[in-house]
Amino acid sequence: MAEQITIERAQQLKQKPDENKLGFGQYYTDHMFILEYHADKGWHSGRVVPYQNISLDPAAKVFHYGQTVFEGLKAYRTESGIKLFRPTKNFERLNKSNARLSIPPIDEKLAYEGLIQLLNVDRDWVPSVEGTSLYIRPFIIATEAALGVNPSLSYLFMIIMSPVGAYYAEGVNPVKIHVESHFVRAVAGGVGEAKTAGNYAAGLNAQEEAKEQGYSQVLWLDGVHRKFIEEVGSMNVFFKLNGVVVTPMLNGSILDGITRNSVITLLKHWGVPVEERRVSIDELIEAHHNGTLEEAFGTGTAAVISPIGELSYHGEKYVINGGETGELSAKIYDTITGIQNGKLEDPFGWLVALD
Amino acid sequence: MAEQITIERAQQLKQKPDENKLGFGQYYTDHMFILEYHADKGWHSGRVVPYQNISLDPAAKVFHYGQTVFEGLKAYRTESGIKLFRPTKNFERLNKSNARLSIPPIDEKLAYEGLIQLLNVDRDWVPSVEGTSLYIRPFIIATEAALGVNPSLSYLFMIIMSPVGAYYAEGVNPVKIHVESHFVRAVAGGVGEAKTAGNYAAGLNAQEEAKEQGYSQVLWLDGVHRKFIEEVGSMNVFFKLNGVVVTPMLNGSILDGITRNSVITLLKHWGVPVEERRVSIDELIEAHHNGTLEEAFGTGTAAVISPIGELSYHGEKYVINGGETGELSAKIYDTITGIQNGKLEDPFGWLVALD
Numbered sequence A, B: 001m002a003e004q005i006t007i008e009r010a011q012q013l014k015q016k017p018d019e020n021k022l023g024f025g026q027y028y029t030d031h032m033f034i035l036e037y038h039a040d041k042g043w044h045s046g047r048v049v050p051y052q053n054i055s056l057d058p059a060a061k062v063f064h065y066g067q068t069v070f071e072g073l074k075a076y077r078t079e080s081g082i083k084l085f086r087p088t089k090n091f092e093r094l095n096k097s098n099a100r101l102s103i104p105p106i107d108e109k110l111a112y113e114g115l116i117q118l119l120n121v122d123r124d125w126v127p128s129v130e131g132t133s134l135y136i137r138p139f140i141i142a143t144e145a146a147l148g149v150n151p152s153l154s155y156l157f158m159i160i161m162s163p164v165g166a167y168y169a170e171g172v173n174p175v176k177i178h179v180e181s182h183f184v185r186a187v188a189g190g191v192g193e194a195k196t197a198g199n200y201a202a203g204l205n206a207q208e209e210a211k212e213q214g215y216s217q218v219l220w221l222d223g224v225h226r227k228f229i230e231e232v233g234s235m236n237v238f239f240k241l242n243g244v245v246v247t248p249m250l251n252g253s254i255l256d257g258i259t260r261n262s263v264i265t266l267l268k269h270w271g272v273p274v275e276e277r278r279v280s281i282d283e284l285i286e287a288h289h290n291g292t293l294e295e296a297f298g299t300g301t302a303a304v305i306s307p308i309g310e311l312s313y314h315g316e317k318y319v320i321n322g323g324e325t326g327e328l329s330a331k332i333y334d335t336i337t338g339i340q341n342g343k344l345e346d347p348f349g350w351l352v353a354l355d
Ligand SMILES: Cc1ncc(COP(=O)(O)O)c(C=O)c1O
Pocket: A072, A195, A231, A233, A234, A235, A236, A255, A256, A257, A258, A259, A260, A299, A300, A301, A302
């Protein structure tokens, strides 16, 4: 380690919230990790400090030009201690996002070490009620106070953490999804494959409209042809078509999801055929007509698997698997969450122990 | 006015920078304007306060999901006092951007009144050297500390101001532009027509690459066909083709620029034919071959008019008007800047007096 990470402990600890009422991203732990970047010094001054507001010049570039990236991963309390799920993948992806946003690369080892130190200090915040976890949010913001449109000369890398509730308090529940034909999330040549703020801001309108019409989320189509499937909400998406599982290939406009990667790995391990390729909405509708659209589900760190019970496209409704969670979807969900909470074997070495 | 704007004056005023060395967006005035929004109160507590850092929870949505919009306009010191150029247009556009970003509409009159009060307090900051002005940056950021991807329940609207130098210290200079064929700024259905952070973050990579190759900026092509002209850098773009001025029509992925609107108004007033329509890069190259690509220029608040002396596309260079500023470009530049600094008549009522 090039540099020592310092630790300043909070004088007073917060009261921990009721683990049965955590929700998502509402409570934050007692500490956070900060690392600074300046053009003349590189990344420096890594430290764990009490969770606190940050003070920024109103001209800081993040407010005006959105030069920012983030990550999301989880820590789980298992019978054999606190475990992280594939954490190095997140720091690798952070650096890919950095490259796309003209943010200098971060030392992945140093960032990871910061997380470990932070987790150590706040280890009591990893909840233990079934289905709960500690959500971890590393992010970088451009801090230079200058209004020229060009890359910032200074940045803050931070990690904050939030205990989060069971995503499916009453069992996994399929959702109704609106296939979005007006708004576009991202396009090839844009920033869709980076985990950066602008992609999420761009999706709010569509999401609000879908909710008003009774849908949980939108299924995004590509911005060029308006027919190839991209993602569902902030998740990657999979379809089981006549026994074959298909998912949109990485094409530059969708995120290279870590859960997506885990699902593909698992399916291959089981001998279930998986294809990463272009999938059009027409193909799905055709399959629905033929009775071969057997299952559909989103994948992401927050929900792991989110079964899709209904698609709505141009005013038509397409019910999938009778609106119930599919057998394979359930099996994937049970397996990945079982590995995460330590109740199942971890054949791929996905878990990393804190201690 | 529904609500009173309060004023807290700075105890100590900053030293003003040398008006001959202002640059762009490097210095900020003594005060700023703030207005807060909370879901249960609406926009409230408008106040002019000393320019200062803002303190935000690291979970504030602006850092993660980029829910933010901004504006840019200028105040000029003329012989008959301080003048603003078409300011109400900016507040109208701000509300259009708000709608696209799921930000609650702002009371345009209150926001404008905030600007006037701020300008009043900081009036000595409007520089007087020829070509200088006071750049005004209104912006809104989402402040709710919650990691769910949905619209924030609280916002800050702020106005900061920066004295800026003459854009062309040594006379108007044509720039060399790289026609971007890999990266895309925005696509129909996205947020390209909103003035929001993500659009600028998305452009950094291309801009950096263009600079490395000796170009000032990139000319953006549309994200669907990769052939229709969109904008140049952060400016709208015009071409004079065989006596007719053409500019890309407002199509949802480009900004409805106020300078663009002023240029169109001026040309119509002069009886010069103007067309707002699709313009393809092939049409421009064809016109170049025929000798009918007579002039090209960008338009925006910062530079007013930025003549384009050369386009580079797929390795070929296309010199325009011998690399010199075109006659019409110069006339438009002289007229608009003449109106702005009060040296020419203002037939369209574009200037608004501070007093
Ligand atoms: C846009 C988007 N797609 C997909 C995903 C899924 O990625 P992961 O499985 O790494 O959480 C996320 C993040 O959760 C996302 O934000």
